[in-house]
Amino acid sequence: MAEINAISRPLAVSQGDPAGIGPDIALTAWLRRHELGLPSFLVVGDPSVLEVRARLLGLNIPIARVEPQEANEHFANALPVVAIDTGIPVAPGEPHPATAQATIKAIETAVHLTMTGVTLGVVTNPIAKSVLYEAGFPFPGHTEFLADLAQKATGKVVRPVMMLSGPKLNAIPVTIHIPLKSVAQNLSVGLIIETCRIANADLKTKFGIERPRLAVAGLNPHAGENGAMGTEDVDIVQLAIEALRSEGIDARGPLPADTMFHEAARQHYDVAICMYHDQALIPAKTLGFDDAVNVTLGLPFIRTSPDHGTAFGIAGKGVAKDTSFVAALKLAFKLGRGAAGNG
Template identity: 60%
Template sequence: MSPTRDRPLALTMGDPAGIGLDISLAAWINRRAWQTPPFVFIGDPAALQQRADVLGHDIVIRETDCAKAVATFKDALPVLPLACASPVKPGVPVAANADAITGAIETAVRLTMEGSASAIVTNPIAKSVLYDAGFKFPGHTEFLADLGERLTGEELLPVMMLAGPKLMAVPVTIHIPLKDVPAQLTSGLIYRTCTITVRDLKNRFGLASPRVAVAGLNPHAGENGALGLEDDAIIRPVIERLKAEGVDITGPLPADTMFHDRARATYDVAICMYHDQALIPAKALGFDDSVNVTLGLPFIRTSPDHGTAFSLAGKGIARADSLLAALRMAQKLAGNAARGKN
């Protein structure tokens, strides 16, 4: 089977009180004009229909499975049903629906791992809402890694990448307070993050020899120790090791000069030391069309790079650009991965 023609993408509903339903509907309604890759929506069909009614969309929703989703997609929005426990109201998240939110993610992982779906695209979740229901993971990324470990029995390191038309950026540390970054930042973690990134850029993005630029932790990359010792003690040895292994890599570089046009032309991916160091330039350069890609997993996962935007839900003003980009990238990565196995 072709991963892009015969199997759908598995699209999770995210928090149903957010804009995930709005943009999922938009992606299907404009499927011909936008050439939206076929997907199966995993979530509550009643909530989806209700949101369509609120937005004034005349739409056909059809409950189905992955095997029939691609054919169904032409004339109806295919839904693999997973009911919410509590009625859904746009902009009003409730912890009672946490099981349905996480259940959609678990179902998408299972379907993709068994080969029924080609890749996963996740709509945004609100972690604070899930925490109220006992969710124990810092975020989507860590939850997906735990699901992958449970299914494979292998220890996984999930690597977040923001991929846009002007920049691909990876944070080594993700959802932790800034004050904890220096203690969590080890040479081993940097090395694993870089090797996973290079591997997936080769196998899934089709880059034969990825060019990697590594940011320093401190201002001016430590300025020879005057502004901090981590850059020379922790980061630089990793870069020298990877160079010896044949990786095209430079750094540690001052982050304040890494992201202008001329600098970006010299590398394919920027490895950054903490969350905002990567995500601020990535979103500044491509807020509407950047995609969150999780590397290091046994399946392909992409997501819009924005949140639930509860204040926009049900108002007809949410933009679907980033979701469309995530769907297209998931389709592309699935195709690249399949060709690499042939």
């Protein structure tokens, strides 16, 4: 496929939990598409949910049920939707396990469209993991599910790396959805090395950073104070950094996490590699709650997501901000365009 055709592909947006704010922000973003200069996108989800939500929000937005290849020709005048029936009426703010299979199918469809070259990248709207778990969903979250889909499609082992990307900070947690008490026992030299290798490679190929600078946080307070506050930083983190540097990767640390995230410190690195979920996500969300984007590195396709949850409490009330969703669309287009240009 020629480069110009690749770049002109729409993005595939999965609806997310239909009772959450995914439909709201997809609608308002489309309504502001010209003002914001948004790339073309299609929604994989239930057209009736979007129609009902638009009326509830008082928005005059035509919904076009389309085949994926038709999205671009409709985008200027209607929100194109590849239909996935939820099976039951959906009330905003009232999640139901009966909609889980449609939520899962929407993600699967968006990934399939992207991996087969129909769409440029995947933007996933928020899911409610507890709702999916009730329906038997076996994955901790989006990231692990996307990796499984990619692995099944390619036959190759896929190691996903979650990065929160905002205007002020890129941050990656090495361990993600595990209890804090389990972090130390799950942390290893190999895991840190693998995470940093993937980050380094994708920051080069997808973000265009010629020599990424990785700031690696310590696990313990003050990065362990040379073993006085725990030996993990010496025995695990430091050894991983030494191995990475021997490979030519610009990894620095272990650094005390309490001094890594102020403005002056952030000028000296391109991404913060953190040892656990909240060590990365607290500063990332503090510095860019409305415009940070969740990016999954290590996948054979582009995937971004708004950096917030389903927000059931405000779904359908007309107050949900589409800022992070818009940022996710723009970043997915930018990364997808770069990948298409390099392909």
